[in-house]
Amino acid sequence: MRILLSTYGSRGDVEPLPALGAALQAHGVEARVSAPGDAEFAALAARAGVAFAPAFAPVREWAKEMVNRSRSASPEDRAKLISGQAAEIAARQYEALSAAAEGCDAVVAFGLFPSCAAGRLVAEQRGMHYVLGTFCPIWLPSQHNRPHEYPGHPLPAGVTDNRLLWETDIRTKYALFGEAVNGQRVSLGLTPVQNVRDYVYGNPVLLACDPVLGPWLPSDLIDAVQTGAFILPDERPLPDRLDAFLDAGPPPVYVGFGSISVASETGRAAIEAIRARGLRTVIASGWAGLGLIDDRDDCFEVGEVNQQALFGRVAAVIHHGGAGTTVAAARAGAPQVIVPQIGDQPYWAKRVAELGIGAAHDDGVPTVESLSASLEVALAPKIRIRAREVASEIRADGAEAAAKWLIEWLGRQ
Incomplete structure (x- = not known):
């Protein structure tokens, strides 16, 4: 079995994936990490002994450019910037992940939403299994918390029912990312989807954060499997x-x-x-x-x-x-x-x-x-x-727990 672990983001989005890859390989599953091609991220994969496939572009300069462009922009202009960047990421990351997924049986996607959308598209095109992963419970639909508020798309004033707010989140994600996802789908000969959020999220979702620090309260809006944080052991001495x-x-x-x-x-x-x-x-x-x-x-x-x-x-x-x-x-x-x-x-x-x-x-x-x-x-x-x-209560075995769950879940599919 081969699993592609994909992400696009900063170090916090990348470092956990080699940890999961190493845990999978300890169980005889071949793992491959696709992440921004910055040298520090390739070094993380090498330290874990996991194959590395660069994403569509390094992230450090891209992130700096995004910050500079959005710093003085209005909320509406920032929303347009997000949508424009999403379309570029979805298209270019699809090409990168298509190559990285060669010979793989499943894609587990973390990081920016349009990057995960590209992973979902690659999995769909190739008949592969797909799982979304996230490092914080607030990103997942739940009656226990409000959704994230995006620039140019404030949550409706006076609404306190979190279920209704998560319905709003479906429309917000379509407004921000619908063109990116469906534009790529049409280019591949696929029909557009109306609910891009749930298409990219899938069900279940892998929640890779510690249950003491970020507890997940059961939700009937999505099934999240909380495993604990993925921690890559670091044996390097201090300078x-x-x-x-x-x-x-x-x-x-x-x-x-x-x-x-x-x-x-x-x-x-x-x-x-x-x-x-x-x-x-x-x-x-x-x-x-x-x-x-x-x-x-x-x-x-x-x-x-x-x-x-x-x-x-x-x-x-x-x-x-x-x-x-x-x-x-x-x-x-x-x-x-x-x-x-x-x-x-x-x-x-x-x-x-x-x-x-x-x-x-x-x-x-x-x-x-x-x-x-x-x-x-x-x-x-x-x-x-x-x-x-x-x-003393923080789990150190999150990557191991996730590896076991993935292997068992994929075996049932």
Whole structure:
């Protein structure tokens, strides 16, 4: 059996797939990961021993262009931008996945909606099985939560029934992605679909997030199989200079925003807020290119680093609230300050606060004062104790559980 694991997105969308691929291969199933062709993502697949097939384009420059084009656009123009990009992604990703799926029996698709749509189309054309996967429960139809609100398509005012709001979500996704999906279908000689959301989602859906951090409450709107997060073990040692910095004083506070293009002022505000509390800083440059603000020896800059090794040695983690960083900090028992920006990040910020393992930064541009207030919450002794308690409850076998489920489910089809 061969399974294609597909995604298009940033590191948080990519790193879990080699973990799942390695778990599948341990059960004798050949796995192939298709993801953006950025060198860092190919390295993840190589580390896991899983074959890698590049998606239609690297993602880093594409994401930067999208941010720049949408930054000053109106909600209506942003909606048009999303639809236009969706059409390009669906068409180009279909070609890439058609090649990557050669000899495969199934496609498991994560990441951006039009990329998943391309995976669904490839599976349909080739008579392959298809499963959608997601890393956060808020993306799935449920009477327990409201759907995501897209630019130019606000949720109707005054409507509190989540079921009705998810009906609205069907129309919103058609407005944003219908032309991309059906344009590709017509080009392949297929008839258009009216409900593009449910066509791409399918049923059941694989929910790859930890049940403590992001619990799934049963819904009669869709069947989700929650397995736990897919965690790729990282045995890489920390760089010698970082290791020496950690040993030279009390645990520092980590600051990193991953692939989110936050302003450089955010990094400066974080360092100054940490210094105001007499603590040291490890700052990750990330895609925003954050770095040191002076030559003082209480701050250390890192690039891509083994978070699994680092987070167990820090006093707290200040980050954007990506699903991967959230679970990495939670597994390490590190208190968190989440400064959410987009997508599912507000959800993870809310969950961290609800669990008592950190603080959710209020909306707005982070300042020294606002970050200092959030740090005061996260560094409280009761938060540290609670974070360690929750760490013992986080599952480490999500990829293994998903691999077993996929093999069993495909065997029944």
